[in-house]
Amino acid sequence: MAGNTAFMIVGAGLAGAKAAETLRAEGFDGPVVLLGDERERPYERPPLSKSYLLGTSGKEQTFVHPPDWYARHGVDLRLGTAVTGIDPDGHHLTLADGSRHDYAKLLLTTGATPRPLPVPGADLDGVLCLRRLEDSDRLKETFRAASRVVVIGAGWIGLETTAAARAAGVEVTVLESAQVPLQRVLGREVGRIFAELHTDHGVDLRCGAQIARITGGDGRVDGVLLADGTRIEADAVIVGVGVTPNSGLAAAAGLDVGNGVRVDARLCTSHPDIYAAGDVASAFHPLLGKHIRVEHWANARNQPKTAARAMLGQDVVYDGLPYFFTDQYDLGMEYTGYVDPDAYDRIVFRGSTEDREFIAFWLAGRRVLAGMNVNIWDATVPIRALVASGQTVDERALADPEVPLDSLVRE
Ligand SMILES: Cc1cc2nc3c(=O)[nH]c(=O)nc-3n(C[C@H](O)[C@H](O)[C@H](O)COP(=O)(O)OP(=O)(O)OC[C@H]3O[C@@H](n4cnc5c(N)ncnc54)[C@H](O)[C@@H]3O)c2cc1C
Structure with missing residues (x-):
């Protein structure tokens, strides 16, 4: 792999791909290495709970760049490659196969991982989550075969998945611990509007629900038991209770971490040659006057452009206001x-x-x-x-x- 003039990007999702694109667009002609532990080249996740899951768009439409883009732009894309360690002062990283690679500057775009549900039965077959393309494929198959599913968590992913399941003719019970869907992000007044949207589409929405366990027989899920003794039968259970930033690498390397990798407004971490962007970054926002971590598409698309320019020594800050979108029914x-x-x-x-x-x-x-x-x-x-x-x-x-x-x- 490339020597120590290389700019390396860890995490080949939307943010990583946009950073590589910007480095080349800005005229950087040194080695650019994009390392990702998934098997697919960088893709966008929003369709996975919407058009791709509904079957109205195909896999090709989810990718950030055409297959030959990386070679054409001299971006060394390494898929199925997990980075396991970083030595900030030694300017090198380690891969899962034990090999060591030098870099000049490093960008962390490692994203986030779905939070597991801490109840018994969460590891049964048929308990699903949604983050990757293969998760969306699995859900699509499930909606074909299942007649009823339980969705745990009425956040964006849970609600979009619910809408897709209803479109496939599946009966859905949504279990949410708060009083209305999306309460933490939108508050009660607007959350109520989303509650009505779903009940109007035949969803059995149960707010204030406390889950005791996920039940099953022969290792396969068959329902959910609530703390009040209610049992809801299900052919599959979809868990959408939020994500955790993939900041373990940064923490192990001694970088400042707190609800993600802490970066300044230039998206630089506590080490001057390491940057972070996208879902994993907790960035100081100049307009808001504090650090925020944003788990949305527009942030993953735009923030890495600033990070790439900052890595090239340009005097830039990221001050884009958070923006997101949803489509349900x-x-x-x-x-x-x-x-x-x-x-x-x-x-x-x-x-x-x-x-x-x-x-x-x-x-x-x-x-x-x-x-x-x-x-x-x-x-x-x-x-x-x-x-x-x-x-x-x-x-x-x-x-x-x-x-x-x-x-x-x-x-
Ligand atoms: C189903 C779904 C629907 C969504 N819908 C919307 C929407 O409608 N609107 C909206 O605004 N946002 C939406 N989002 C959020 C948006 O997709 C994310 O904000 C965006 O994907 C974040 O991009 P990222 O590149 O920062 O991280 P990610 O997309 O998580 O990519 C990070 C990549 O890094 C890899 N990685 C992690 N650690 C390592 C390592 N050590 N070595 C190598 N690789 C590693 C990960 O496997 C992953 O491939 C949705 C997300 C999901 C999952």
Whole structure:
């Protein structure tokens, strides 16, 4: 493998692929090595719980680049290759086969891993999660064969998977420990809208549920037992209770770690030649004034571009506002901004929540912290401008669909 002029990227997901692309686009002509422990070349994960799972898009459409892109751009893509150690001061890393490789600069884009459910029975056959392409394939097969499934966790992955299962004609029970779906990210008022969306589509949604164990016979799942003694039968159980950042390598190398790999606004870790981006990075955000770790596609797409430029010595910081999207049944939405669970006073709605065509704004004082447009399009740019401006707004104007959103941002 390449010598110590090499820029190495650990983690061949979306973030890793975008970093390699940017290094070449910026004219870097030294060795670029992209190391990934999966067998597939870098792909995008959002379709895995939406179009790919629904069968409306194919595998080829999930990949970040065509197969020959890496060779054409001189990117040494090593798949099925797990990095097991990093020596920051020695500027080398170790692979699972024991080999040692020198680098000049290193980028960590190791992403995140689904959190296991800490209850008995979680290791039975038929207890599934969703992160990788093969997980989505397994779910697709399950939806073909199963008549009823239980989904544990009403977060984004759990709800999107539920919508796909319903589209396949499968009966779904969703078990959620909070009072409404997505409570931690959206709060109760908006979480309730997602609860109705799913019950309207025939989902048996049970909030406030405490799981005692996953049950099964002959090693195969057959249901879920709740703490109150209720038993729900299931042909498969899908667990979507969040992810843990893959920061073990960084921690073992002595880098600062805390809810991910800690990086500054240039995406540089506590070692000057090691950077991190994407789901694994807890990055200092200059507009928000604190470290945040974002588990979304747009962050994994954009943050590595800044990291690559910083690795090349450019004077750059990452100040993109978090953005994400979801599609469930006939509801499409985009969310822009950042709100800690208890950091807002109230939510202002513009449009009709009943018809599921509205924009929700999270406010602290008279400032907009985030906005979510549901089945309304072309709203992201003015929402981003409102949030980034930090300006106070007139609540009545914010709620009035007749007042153009971009007129609310003063020059
Ligand atoms: C099913 C699903 C649906 C999603 N839908 C949406 C959506 O609708 N909207 C949205 O905004 N976001 C969505 N996301 C989130 C988005 O996909 C992630 O934010 C994005 O994938 C993060 O990219 P990443 O490159 O940082 O990490 P990852 O995609 O996790 O890639 C990291 C890669 O590094 C590899 N790796 C880890 N450790 C090592 C090691 N030691 N050696 C070598 N390789 C290693 C991992 O195996 C993995 O291949 C979804 C995620 C999932 C799973």
